[in-house]
Amino acid sequence: MTFSDSPFWKTLNRFVEMRSPWLTLIGEHLEDHHGKRLDYWRIEKADSAVIVTIQQDFFIFPKPLYRPGVGEVTLDFPGGRIPPDTPRENVVREILHRELGVDETQCDRIIPLNPQGWSINSSFSNQKLYGFIVELAPNFNLDSDFIGATYPVDTQGICQLLQDLTCLQCRAVLLELINNYQSLCGF
Template identity: 55%
Template sequence: MTVAKPWTTLAQILEMRSPWFTLIGERLQDDRDRLLDYWRVEKADSAVIITQARGQFLLPPPSYRPGIAQASLDFPGGRIPPDTSPETAAQGIVCRELNLVPEQILSLTPLNDQGWPVNSSFSNQKLFGFVAELDVSPEHQSPESLTYPCTEAGIATLLTELTCLQCRAVLLEWLHR
């Protein structure tokens, strides 16, 4: 396999920061000595947590996503705030999205320690995947929560209904471990 020569940053054209993202424009010289203006968005890293309780996947109800103009079924997930560990953020996300208290999280196991790069020509971030085993009995779970059996058939159904590509990727990563 041929190793690609790194590109050289010649100048920064723009850096615009907001609480949600940073827009960066750079003039680069590629591995063939071409000059390119390259624009990218850097976002806070994110976490997706596969949540299980008593042999069932437990998901929050679908929520409306303005970017796709429809409700989306997702595992609990969200951004990791600055100066917060992925584990701490994941615990808070699970509690917030499933209306739980931290003591109901029996275990929180990372699927990756460094985060997977989510890199496209326009966006850069890391995705951290976790599996959480929860102490939630059916009579104590939120009535809006959705469940799918942790079986081959349940996973197949879930894969047809999950909208979020990152959620699907984390589920498939967990499945193939």
């Protein structure tokens, strides 16, 4: 059986839809491929961007932030939500300005890692994740008030980063970068 041969479920009706700026909560009655009726709850969110920021062979991280969902401070690449109908590269520039104090003239290159986006799909998260590499101008002095950590872009730095980085989305983007580093960045 191929994916296109898989039986589809039917949406019978939507009995709840609650919208906020951050997410939409949806409750639906579905019928599965066996004719069984199910109550199904899901959350839709705006798509996300994770930005691997590099300057002079170092990964650059903003200050770690407290994450209420996991109850701890975490190291994360710059990132955020992509509002609907907004060019992704514009959002990347806004995120870098907010999280690292970088303006668009200080970005030498913005390279999309996955232009089609990856589906993040479960009942509690329906969105796409877009990864980017941004190379900062080598002569731009980053404001130390924004910088949380740096890691060398070499085998030892990447191995340490993979030990320290707990965010699954950040790790996915980093691993994609590692798999494609030569062809994407020309290094």
